[in-house]
Amino acid sequence: MAAQPLPSSDAQLARILSSLEDDKAEDIVQVDLRGRSSIGDYMVIASGRSTRQVAAIAEKLVERLKRDCGIVAKVEGKDIGDWVLIDTGDVIVHLFRPEVREFYQLEKMWVPQSPASR
Secondary structure, eight states: OOOOOOOOOHHHHHHHHHHHHHTTOOEEEEEEEETSSSSSSEEEEEEOOSSHHHHHHHHHHHHHHHIIOOOEEESSTTTOOSEOOOOOOOOEEEEEEEHHHHHHHHHHHSOOOOGGOO
């Protein structure tokens, strides 16, 4: 029996965004990396209100990706819950507690700022 092909990066992104919304992740930002970086096609940055919520959001996302898409994602940081990185190969997801997200400010590296906010 042949293995199912993995879903496209766009399909993975849609499933990830749906999972994050279902689990009440906050301030979800998606960054299109196509043509800008070889690390993946998309990056998603989101927050949870506590270490417990960040870890739970990450756990559910990894379960859904495996069940629905056949993707076994690489996960770092879930045990601590301040910053969890989930890598599907095509989509990189960063889940933060708000204070940690503010400290690292990943969005500023990837999302163009408007002239008024510079």
